[in-house]
Amino acid sequence: MSDQPFGHMVFFTLRDSSSEAQASLIAACQKYLSDHPGTLHFSAGSLADTNREVIDKDFHVALHLVFANRAAHDAYQEAERHHQFIAENESNWSRVRVFDSNISAT
Secondary structure, three states: OOOOOEEEEEEEEEOOOOHHHHHHHHHHHHHHHOOOOOEEEEEEEEOOOOOOOOOOOOOOEEEEEEEOOHHHHHHHHHOHHHHHHHHHHHHHEEEEEEEEEEOOOO
């Protein structure tokens, strides 16, 4: 398994897409998904108001995590806090897209 940084980006489309529901999911991301061992970067936020043709606007909340390596990501996937986040929030998800990537150090 590689020791290079590992990116885990998740894009949530919500059934209830109100600003309150988006803020609730962002707060849940902060509560349950931040500060896991091996996390180099955590951020969660709502869709930006940008108007360029290349922008994919088919989501409401984005989660961005960068881990020190794939092993840290894999441990995060099995963490109790991660499972609790899913259990408490998945009922409002109409679509979830996950993009994992190896990140080259420069």
